């Protein structure tokens with residue numbers, strides 16, 4: 001059985017206009033072969049905007065059809081980690097499945113949304129006479145995911161005895177720990193101890209600074225026990241910001257937000273925060289409550305906030321947070337509310353709406369009301385993608401005109417918007433920056449370090465250089481490019 005322990009990343013690539021380009025963040029999926037078991041972790045999707053149509057693409061490996069998978073783990077709900085789970089599970093009814101309760105609840109929202117987007121894109125393609133993209137998963141597969149008898153969810157943080165949890169005797173000598181990874185509500189790192197003593201520490205997307213949940217560098221000793229000292233440690237780390245140093249301390253970024261809001265209030269404008277649906281909206285609410293202004297929330301972000309913030313009902317009840325009318329039968333009322341808030345009829349508010357790219361979602365529908373008013377400020381607080389409307393807005397001069405597309409009564413129509421409001425980008429990443437990522441490796445002292453979720457070669461090299469200069473660098477340091485088999 002020597003050399004039967006190995007790792008392969010199957011999603012470290014992007015599809016750009018239909019061409020596979022390795023070495024970028026795509027739809028993550030890890031494959032681990034350890035002590036005779038096959039373990040898959042995460043199953044995301046990548047997005048390729050192929051001209052007008054968004055195409056969702058899968059990690060490599062054809063969902064491992066024809067192979068046996070013993071266990072499927074999920075780190076968190078973001079679509080690049082969870083978007084193709086229903087398809088993977090469907091092909092592996094033999095696999096046990098484990099994730100945190102909040103990751104499961106949030107994944108439901110992500111998958112429903114992804115289903116909805118795929119449906120809309122198919123409709124758009126049909127209208128434009130283009131080939132209809134194949135959906136990543138079917139309704140039937142989605143249903144199986146929700147009702148899979150092999151699925152267990154646990155509250156963080158927890159060590160799982162698989163034999164006990166799944167009433168089996170096939171997992172003697174295995175221990176699996178799930179611990180909060182800081183990055184998002186329910187986001188987990190996995191700590192796997194195999195019967196041969198090997199240990200795998202898979203960070204998942206991780207943050208040591210506070211996001212919507214407290215940051216985590218490493219779990220405490222009580223959780224870890226002898227994890228890092230009792231056997232050979234293989235660490236699999238994300239490195240989204242591996243090449244990036246934190247430009248300024250978190251406290252300063254928070255102060256900037258406060259400052260932007262205060263100045264906009266003094267000018268009599270509103271603050272517009274186009275937001276990613278998952279995690280970011282809740283984070284922004286928590287960072288804005290002390291400012292005392294009404295926080296308006298609109299779009300899919302509301303569904304995620306319900307999962308993420310236990311206190312949301314209370315905040316709505318006492319008027320600190322206002323959800324735009326959600327009843328699908330009261331669409332006119334919803335639009336009346338939107339127009340009142342975006343036109344400033346209720347004074348200064350903080351308006352959080354999905355999505356962050358402004359390419360789609362309710363944020364792009366209300367943007368034409370907000371962007372032309374010079375009293376307002378638009379603030380982007382997440383990663384800005386290259387092909388996004390957000391990127392264009394950040395780069396054009398004030399007063400210039402922007403072409404956006406709008407869905408009006410089921411038809412896509414171009415509209416021209418004059419961008420005269422203030423536009424800012426706060427780098428408030430919910431991933432660790434280089435310093436945090438390196439410090440975690442220094443503390444864990446793994447024998448082998450596998451890097452993934454890395455946005456390109458320059459970023460990997462910058463990260464690797466820092467790792468190699470640690471006092472006790474890992475013996476092996478490898479970029480988990482998709483398809484590369486890495487022996488432990």
Ligand SMILES: [Zn+2]
Pocket residue numbers: 076078183205
């Ligand atoms: Zn994530």
